Amino acid sequence: MTTRIAILGYGNLGRGVELAIKKNSDMELVAIFTRREPSALKINSNAKVVKVDEIESWKDKIDVLIICGGSATDLPVQTPKYAKMFNVIDSFDTHAKIPEHFKNVDESALAFNKTAIISVGWDPGMFSLNRLYANAILPDGKDYTFWGKGVSQGHSDAIRRIEGVKDAKQYTIPIEEALQAVRDGKNPELSTRQKHKRECFVVLKEGADSLKIEQEIKSMPNYFIDYDTTVHFISQEELNEKHSGIPHGGFVLRCGETSNNTKHLIEYSLKLDSNPEFTSSVLVAYARAAHKLNLEGQYGCKTVFDIAPAYLSAKTNEELRASML
């Protein structure tokens, strides 16, 4: 079976989906929808580039639409809207608003016999799955999630908004001693500062006051004040050369007891060269699931929790049992 995919939004995530589809021989990228002028888009595949206004005319030519917008303003509008026309996947990651987003998407999808999967990626996504499995297996235990080492787009943006800053990149780094204490089964209570530190690489505008800017970064509420933060001032050339990647990753751990002093540690970790390319690869695997589920008549909104693992694979259940169990 071939799954015909379309992408809405051609940023980092959309380009990642385009790459991921090339790694899956049962997938075909048929169209990329954009708000920009289609002729202005340089893409890396044979997909048609189409103005988003024309999307409805593609209703019968696409099995799954992967929506690659942002969680702040794009997805809350786009996913419920397009779930009326297509099976859809998104990577909605505003944890607190997931119940509301789920409800909106569910209503649209159910009304039009479509299948939608929201909050797909690695956190939410693969990390969530691992939290669920580990909690179900070890109900008497404690969860830990560490992020990094990786680039936080939000924190990098926050630094760039400071007057006198020309460019910046921020890394979130898990603190090794904290991670080790968890692995050693010590079930530590960890403050925000004890779990992660932050490292910033900043390019100054000419004449900017580095001491003042360093102080401003370190004292920024929500973003930096609760962390040990290191600030390095470097040239634009060095930033471009050494910090142009968007690596990320992290660790989900659960330590639990099954009887007195009998402990078990479950650890899941990701080390990603490219955050958007990995997220896209998860989106594409769940696009396959959405297509299969829809063919079975399983409509409405789902999350990674609701989908049996076999739906993600191109192999049949018989092949999976024989080769991977």
Add this chain to the structure above:
Amino acid sequence: MTTRIAILGYGNLGRGVELAIKKNSDMELVAIFTRREPSALKINSNAKVVKVDEIESWKDKIDVLIICGGSATDLPVQTPKYAKMFNVIDSFDTHAKIPEHFKNVDESALAFNKTAIISVGWDPGMFSLNRLYANAILPDGKDYTFWGKGVSQGHSDAIRRIEGVKDAKQYTIPIEEALQAVRDGKNPELSTRQKHKRECFVVLKEGADSLKIEQEIKSMPNYFIDYDTTVHFISQEELNEKHSGIPHGGFVLRCGETSNNTKHLIEYSLKLDSNPEFTSSVLVAYARAAHKLNLEGQYGCKTVFDIAPAYLSAKTNEELRASML
């Protein structure tokens, strides 16, 4: 909802299930079925101990039967037999015979509207799940599974069968350099010898020839000849004191590319103080799933691949989305 559980077979695994049920407030252990004389069994709960001959009279008093027999001779007979009377779970782990076992159990369960889940545990089980998820996300990559450090019952038994050996314990140990090469994204080709080593603690009978026995262990086909094996001769007291546990664990890794030279590493690992207690905890989580699936009318044989993660949890889907996604 309460799930009423019964155990068939009260060995290490059965005792582990009894412990795991105490950690789950929605589970109740109602009966333990045994081939032994019930009065001879000392158990650690209020369950009824019942001769297995009477099992059929419990058909309406149990939601799920967890079958705790061995894969060699018990489960191939027991699981298809009892899937005609109960929803059942087993930990069948003879990888090569899973397709045949699946078919037999599926026929029984379908004929009597029961739900069966086979090959539940950590390998097969949680390791299988992680292989599947990682393969679906990174189709262009390479898998690695390492086991240990942990006690291999089969290898310990093999040593104990040697003439002159009174008692023995064997540890399977992953080779750190190999694991590190995988984590470093080197995609190494690893021979059996390069992945694991074996360490044996042996108690000799009086007058036994230690040199001859060490040679016999190290040259044993299938079990030891393909590995670097270390043999230590110790006293029964030391074996009892330092090597009475049954720890285990291991690592499932997949390294894959999403574009040229853009690599990602997915790693899942377990560090278990007690192999049977952890396996039992997985069995109990899937017993909850079997009960829910049966109430929904999803009959027949399943594996961990066929079951959506949410079924394992005592929480509702709404609670899961709000708390774990």
